[in-house]
Amino acid sequence: MRDVASVAGVSHQTVSRVINNSPNVKKELRDKVQMAIDDLGYVPNIAARRMGGNRSYLILAINDRARTLDNWNVGRGNDWVDQMLFGGMMECEKNGFRLIFELVDTEDPAASKQLARAIASLRPDGVILTPPHSENQDLADLLSANGTAFARLGSSNKDDGINIAMDDKAAARAATQSVLELNHRKVAFVAGSSEYLASVDRLEGYREAMAEAGAAIHPDWEQPGDFSFESGTKAAANLFNCKDRPTAVIASNDEMAFALLHEAAEFGIAVPEELSIISFDDTPGVRFSVPPLTAIRQPISAMAQRAASELMNEETVAQTTAQITLPFELIVRGSTGPVPR
Structure with a gap:
């Protein structure tokens, strides 16, 4: 120096x-x-900086252990994690901080114990909670009691921490309206895991858009999922075997949308000539699907970047609570088209 x-x-x-x-x-x-x-x-030497004050110059980000490991073990990776890490790491690096990534179980008491150990050993200046951990109030209470600032990524109706999300309900409305404008009226929805508030918000947005258009929803058109490829495969089979088969399907994430594409090919259903598909997240793989997926682009990297920025700012962190909404985009590609004649 x-x-x-x-x-x-x-x-x-x-x-x-x-x-x-x-x-x-x-x-x-x-x-x-x-x-x-x-x-x-x-x-800068982080160890020396830590000795010189009350900051660690570390930001900790945690993610769902089971789902992340499952994807890695079968070779699918996790594009959501990649984008989150990219946004968080680049922002930390720019400011002389380091981002540490940990996998934590979703179920308590294991989740609380694992996070408590990580905080005790690392003493991070802030913690980024990703879904579904961002909805776990026990984790938030643990961080508050420890005096550790935290940011929640994804939909949240909580009144503590720095809440950073896109408007999932509005995004689902936009996705649904885009196929309604193509004259589709038989529009189905594959929901994500109920552990995630985003899943609830997206389903509500779909229902609202359908109701406003006067389009009835067949009971079989709302299919449960858990964000996995396997759940998307099951939902697709149910939809494609339905007596009143939909002409458009909105999937609550890219993995389930990929499953819909695969199953459509197995059933001999042409996309988009006979079936339009819209996805959520817009991770890099959607550009390479056949056809490329129309998708709601969730600003994952931007959310992580903003979370890291807020947690590194001592003045902002002192306020402890904030609600920040970042914009989404609807990216139209080859998987959507007019309703079949």
Whole structure:
């Protein structure tokens, strides 16, 4: 730090304030210090920084252990996790922090014990809770009692923590309206796991859009799922064997939409000529499906980036509670078309 101060022609304290992203540093001074840091290849020592104050310069993100491991073990990976990590890691790196990723069980008391151990060993400055952990009030209470700031990603109706989500109900309405505008009236919906509030919101948005259009919903058109490919396969078989088969299906995530595509091919149903499909999330794989999937783009990376940014900001964290809604997009691709004649 002394070398950086010497090259930049500023005080040691100014370098410290820039590295710690403190306020009240003029832009020209901040730029001079950053240029010196880049030229010298200086990297702050996290251990030393931790000893020098009450911050750890670590942000902890946790994800559903069972589902993540299941996807990894069968070679499917997890695009949602990839995007979350990308947004969080890049924001942390930019500010001299590190993002630590942990898998935690969804069921209590195991979830609380695992998170408590992680907090005790890492002492993170903040924790990012992803669905369904973001809906687990026991975890939120544990973090609050420990004085650890936290952000919830995904739909949440909680009044503590930093809540960051898109409007899932509005997104489902937009998806449903897009096929209604293509003159589809037989529109089905494959829901996600009921553990996730987003699943409830998306189903409600679908129902609202159908009701506003005066389109009746056949009892068989609402199919349960759990975000897995297997549940999508089961839902597809039920829908395609239905006496009054739908002409459009909205799936609550990409994996289940991929299953719908696969099953449509098995049943000899052409997409989009005979069946339109819309997905949620818009993870990278949807661009390579045949045909490419029309999808609601959930701002996963942007949500994680915003969560990390808020948790690194001591002034924001001190407020402890915030409701932040980020915009979604409907990306139209080849899996949707006019209702078959």
